[in-house]
Amino acid sequence: MSRRGFLKTASGVIGLSVLGLPGRGQGAGAAVSTPLGPVPGVAVQRIEGLAKVTGQKIYARDFRARDMAGWPGRQWHALYLRARTTKEAFLGLDLSHLPSEAEPAKVILGSDLDPKLFDKPVEFNRDLHVDHLLSIKAEEQSNTATGGSFNLPDGLSFDLLVMPGRTPNFLGQAVALLLFDTLAAYRAARRFLAADDGIVQRYGPGEGPDGTPLPDQPFDPRTLYVKDPGFDYAGTDSETYAREAPQVQARIRQALDEATDLIRQPIRAEMRAMDPMFMEPEAGLAWIDPASKEMQLVLGTQSPDGDVRNIASMFGSEASPVPDLAQVTLHSCYPGGGFGGRDSSPFSLMLALAVAFAGGNPVRLAYDRFEQFRVGLKRHATTADGTLYAHDDMRLEAVRLSMVFDGGGRRNLSPYVASLGALCAGGSYRLPVADIHAEARHTENISGGSQRGFGGPQAYFAIETALDDLAAAEGWDQMALRRANLIAEGDTTVTGGPIEQSLNLPEMLDTAEAHPLWAERAEIRAAHEAEGRTYGTGLAMSLQAYGTSGDGMVAAVHLGRDGTLTVQSDAVDMGNGSATTLGVTIGPILGANATRVDMGGYTLFAETGLSDDSASPDRWDDPMWTQKGTGSSSACLTALHQVNTVQQTAQALLRGSLLVAAAQLWGVGPLSAEDVIWEAGALRPVGAGSAPLTLAALAKAVHEMGLPTGALGHAYFQNSWVEADFDTPGGALRLQLDGLAYYHGAKTAPQPIPRRNGSYPTPETARYSRYVWAPCVNVVGLTLDRASGHVQVENVLSVLNAGHIHVPQMVSGQSQGGVAMAIGYTLLEDMPPGMEGPADGRWNLDRYHVARAGDVPPGDRYAPGARAQELITVPQPPGSPRVGRGIAEAVMCSIPPAISNALRDATGIRFASLPITPDKILGGLAK
Structure with missing residues (x-):
């Protein structure tokens, strides 16, 4: 099922879509869902477990262009050469050492990219750990590109490809892109360069590194937590804290230095960097359809929300090598492990850059374990x-x-x-x-x-x-x-x-x-x-x-005409079992576990009708506004945040649709959730009365009566859940949601319902951290x-x-x-x-x-x-x-x-x- 959103860019509006796992051959869906079990709320196996152990294609690394319906069968291969020093300038390449069977079809250097392409800043994925030391204005200024390089999701103006004549900013920074039109040439080049890819790189005197900060300087923002009786970060507004914290800090240090009655224990520790060593190194496919101007990507990522928007923004410049790009579509796969290593990873941008120069051919970028160790995100030393x-x-x-x-x-x-x-x-x-x-x-x-x-x-x-x-x-x-x-x-x-x-x-x-x-x-x-x-x-x-300090989640629950249930979520299952958990958590509410769970659907948010276009907490009086749409899958969000969002959405479907149908079938007045009970796969009234209704019978009635066949909910948590009333076919419902919409049939857009009587987090709670x-x-x-x-x-x-x-x-x-x-x-x-x-x-x-x-x-x-x-x-x-x-x-x-x-x-x-x-x-x- 496709979920779409849109992004305004300098060259127009680019559509954004997230799809489920890629179809095979002529579009047959990749079957990864297996029954979770007959007991509602209880999983007997992982929903994707059988697909994994039987070797089905569910990871991005598994797919080739020939697996993608409508794609050309011939596939190119991308290989990046990486900086080996930060002490000299990168001057260029000498590919004369390459064997003839390893020659690339194209070579792209930083100087081959139109500098105007880099004038378009990409969105900063600050979905984690929002820093309140910086004002919104200062944050926006920090996200403005200074020219000459991409402004990556991490807010830095360091080039994706080092400009020849300049010193690399860090080891492993890409200095060149090699594109191969055959697998044999690609493999021959990898084999030749495996022992020492420096043999084809030239370094010497040149200009220093471009961008900020300079080496060994801190990234902004820096954190200072000063706590003393009567003064602390959480209880002080940002301007006052910034002004007074250094004074309080000095007072604390003086008092501690002068305190003769306190025992002092030194703290000394150091840690080396650590690799997440997830099972599947980063890999992906991309193709730009020359007719429709649609870029399609096959990726396993923790942050589909940021990756798709950043790619669209990156190529939304008038100087883009892909003029009039109309659509960016992500086929979201199981990542094959994450641990944070796929959260805002530069890999997606490197893949998008490669496909822009592949001459209309699909291109595959696949790190092996050596390259993953070389450039993959690490735990910090x-x-x-x-x-x-x-x-x-x-x-x-x-x-x-x-x-x-x-x-x-x-x-x-x-x-x-x-x-x-x-x-x-x-x-x-x-x-x-x-x-x-x-x-x-x-x-x-x-x-x-x-x-x-x-x-x-x-x-x-x-x-x-x-x-x-x-x-x-x-x-x-x-x-x-x-x-x-x-x-x-x-x-x-x-x-x-x-x-x-x-x-x-x-x-x-x-x-x-x-x-x-x-x-x-x-x-x-x-x-x-x-x-x-x-x-x-x-x-x-x-x-x-x-x-984090404020989390937005979105989920949908669909009821098929045959009584089967589908859950959709913006969450990504990295192997932690999110899909299985979300599939069973609706069981006690709707009488059965989900038969299908679609993950990574961050553009579900666009269908809610909500807007998150301002970070001001004063917008809550707008019933179609929320503090935050979605974020990456991180910070252990499943057990509380994602589960509650799915459960509240399931409650909206139960109380706003299924119970309405049950009341009509039983010929009784309005029903509440307390009036009924699920038993042996059927809904029956509490106490004696009408005959039980199977979920399949209820589903048939729901579809025939024109009642909602699915619910789409958005939730926001900041120390407490946003709660509001929603007017539904089942009456006014109080839910821990700030957005609700109903689907009427599988092929219709959901109809948003404005919230009423909302209760919202107070602004000061954002500073609790x-x-x-x-x-x-x-x-x-x-x-x-x-x-x-x-x-x-x-x-x-x-x-x-x-x-x-x-x-x-x-x-x-x-x-x-x-x-x-x-x-x-x-x-x-x-x-x-x-x-x-x-x-x-x-x-x-x-x-x-x-x-x-x-x-x-x-x-x-x-x-x-x-x-x-x-x-x-x-x-x-x-x-x-x-x-x-x-x-x-x-x-x-x-x-x-x-x-x-x-x-x-x-x-x-x-x-x-x-x-x-x-x-x-x-x-x-x-x-």
Whole structure:
């Protein structure tokens, strides 16, 4: 099903569409949906699981031009050459070294592009972590291109292709595009250039790098969270905060320096960059139909919303190499893993640039693992330096911390990663005073992005290792120190934003403390030492937020004439199970699970009739306006945000259509949801009365009566849901939506319904930074071989507050993935900066070591003498709302400090530089 929107550009209006998975051959749809199960609300398998295990084409990498209905069968191939130095200017290419069988059909340099093409700025995807230090006006100014280069979604004016004669801005920046008209030539060129693509590149004296910032300078915005009694970020307007924060900061520093009664614990930590190492390297297809002027793309991306609009904007200039481009259509595929590495990735723009010069031929751009390591977005290398202040009764008083994130070449979302890292630096604790500065700097290294945790892993590692060091220095129990300082509902974070959600942190610590892995740690140590192994136990906590500072989501639920249900969502399933979760979450409402789930449909928003053309909160009085349309799939938005949007939309379909039909069939007055119950696939009235109605019978009646056959809902969350009344065929409905429209038949546009009596978030809540939390406590037991420095994680205990669990298997899977990723990040995944690392183009899994099966505890329940990773979820009180929490990042965040704390327990030595490799351990033991 196509969803369309439009973008005004300098050359006119360009249509935007997002389609489902590409059709094969003559347009037969790619069948990826399998039955979720007969019990409403319960999944027996993943909706795309069978398609994956049987090798069907569902990833962008799987498709070729011949698979696309209406495309030419012949396909070109694109290959970018990458900058190998930032010390000299790129002068051009010498392709005489290439074998004759490897000659490209076309070579494109930066000088071949019309400079006017770059005058059109592309939209800045600030869908994550909106920064309120900058005014809207200043933000718009920062997004204006200065000429000479694309202004990418990350807001930088660094060229996609380095202009000959100029010094590259960063390693891996594209210096040339090679296009091949045969697969054989493409493969021959790849083979020849694999060992050293510098053989065809020429460097020498020339002009310096173009664009800002300069090397080793910070990207804007930078974050400063200053908190003192009577002054904080959340409780102060932006102008006053910007003016007074430096003065308050100076006052805090003076007071802390002069305080003789406070215990001071240094905070020192550093982390190397990390690759997301998702299963499928980035790949895609593109073709521009010369007759219709439509650009079609096949992509797996976390941010279809930004990618399509940015491509349309990029080619909306009068100087575009594709005159009169009328339409950009994205076939949205399953990405094959993401972890933030496909969020606002430059890959989509590189693909679009390639197709513009392919002479009307389809073109394929497919990174192999070497190139993905070389240019794919990374978790930021980070340094953290500061001091933790405490009273002698264990009460924490203040934290002073400076965090510097290596943003690499492109800005991407790096400043916002740093911003959330600053928030996470307060950990799970009540801190009356805070002085936290965080920034992301432009360097020559591979660009950083929004990888899993978004600054949280770095911050929690710093604060949680410092807490254990403080406990050891003062002779305090680690558990007691944490318990004495737990943040709770009614307290405030380091931004001053209030905690308005139950966290259950004391109960979670109780659970961890009573577990044998912690309670019997002395006995476990003795058993290992009796066999010649060094053993240690570590504890750490995290309070990872989910969602951003304001989130817009859109979803549709369709009822087929045969009673089947289809869910559509702007969310992207990166392998985290979003499609399955959204497919079953409607089951208890509509009596059956979805038979089809379409993901990545951000242009559904255009059909709602809503506008988000102003960031002013004063527009809520317009019933067809919302603060934010859609954003990328990130920040663990599924369990609460996307699920609630789908559920509210399903409620609109139930109460505004199905119950109306049921009332007419039963010959009764208006029905409410409380008047009926779903039982064995049929709707029946509560108590004795009319005969049950199957969903198929209701669907037939709905279609014949001209009632809505589908609902389209838009929701906005900013500390609370926008709620409003909507006039429907079932009467006035109060829903947690700010936009509602109804479909009448499969081929009709939805009819928007203006909202009434809305309740909206107050403007000041935007400055809280985050609102909802997924706490986690981790305990790690490990052994150390003192001769080799090898560490083996024996057991992991994770105590997680996941809220209501929609699909238990998905939560378990996310936890297991988080454990594996955390072990790799902490002990194995070493990525040197510069040309010593993957920027040289020769790194693969032979050099970059991820966690393998033997590195990860295999069991799921702790047992003495065995290895396991046990997940304990906090039970929800009886009668609690069925509200989930986003947990994909939560488990991962506190395992690295728990491992480091376990090593300290085992050796008495603090290893605060990640990854903690055998060489580092042996060096520490030698001292």
